[in-house]
Amino acid sequence: ETGVTQSPTHLIKTRGQQVTLRCSSQSGHNTVSWxxxxxxxxxxxxxxxxxxEENGRGxxxxxxxxxxxxxxxxxxxVNALELDDSALYxxxxxxxxxxEQYFGPGTRLTVT
Amino acid sequence: DQQVKQNSPSLSVxxxxxxxxxxxxxxxxxxxxxxxxxxxxxxPTFLISISSIKDKNEDGRFxxxxxxxxxxxxxxxxxxQPGDSAVYFCAATRGGADGLTFGKGTHLIIQP
Numbered sequence: 001e002t003g004v005t006q007s008p009t010h011l012i013k014t015r016g017q018q019v020t021l022r023c024s025s026q027s028g029h030n031t032v033s034w035x036x037x038x039x040x041x042x043x044x045x046x047x048x049x050x051x052x053e054e055n056g057r058g059x060x061x062x063x064x065x066x067x068x069x070x071x072x073x074x075x076x077x078v079n080a081l082e083l084d085d086s087a088l089y090x091x092x093x094x095x096x097x098x099x100e101q102y103f104g105p106g107t108r109l110t111v112t
Numbered sequence: 113d114q115q116v117k118q119n120s121p122s123l124s125v126x127x128x129x130x131x132x133x134x135x136x137x138x139x140x141x142x143x144x145x146x147x148x149x150x151x152x153x154x155x156p157t158f159l160i161s162i163s164s165i166k167d168k169n170e171d172g173r174f175x176x177x178x179x180x181x182x183x184x185x186x187x188x189x190x191x192x193q194p195g196d197s198a199v200y201f202c203a204a205t206r207g208g209a210d211g212l213t214f215g216k217g218t219h220l221i222i223q224p
Binding site for chain 2: 004033035040041042043044045047048050055056058090092097099100101102103104105106
């Protein structure tokens with residue numbers, strides 16, 4: 001059974017640029033959630049996708065957007081990058097409406 | 113406004129003894145609680161969970177206790193082992209598409 005994978009591992013971008021992060025969910029999991037973890041903080045919920053639709057969102061601005069594909073993989077897009085967007089971005093998957101989410105290793109984004 | 117609080121940034125315990133990690137929450141709508149363990153450069157790993165209709169859940173060396181009236185939960189690890197050294201996050205959710213709300217984590221150090 002393959003776990004959650006994310007790419008790339010690390011990324012450096014300049015303020016104002018756009019970035020796309022990718023996630024493959026664990027086999028059999030059709031729900032994908034994205035989290036942002038700043039240094040010294042716990043992960044913060046960005047949004048959740050189920051059956052290719054965004055069905056839940058945390059307190060993040062519209063420049064954070066996403067997609068889910070028919071194979072349940074997902075993308076997180078961030079436009080107009082700001083310095084404060086520098087963080088570890090975590091993807092988590094879960095089967096259906098299960099509360100338990102399983103995380104990937106994350107993508108470390110640095111904005112300069 | 114932190115809805116999930118882990119007030120101890122770090123905890124040091126001797127190998128073989130009991131480790132007790134604490135978590136408080138403010139939102140009475142939370143009805144499912146989870147503990148995750150995180151090693152550096154890895155994503156959080158799911159450990160154990162508890163529904164609000166229970167007050168205890170056990171899985172091997174890990175036991176989670178929930179006190180709804182005090183809005184408090186704790187994770188007991190016994191006996192503590194060197195591999196338990198990691199950051200532990202408490203998380204809570206109302207379910208559905210709400211995502212997980214995390215505390216800031218407690219760094220557990222197991223001393224030989």
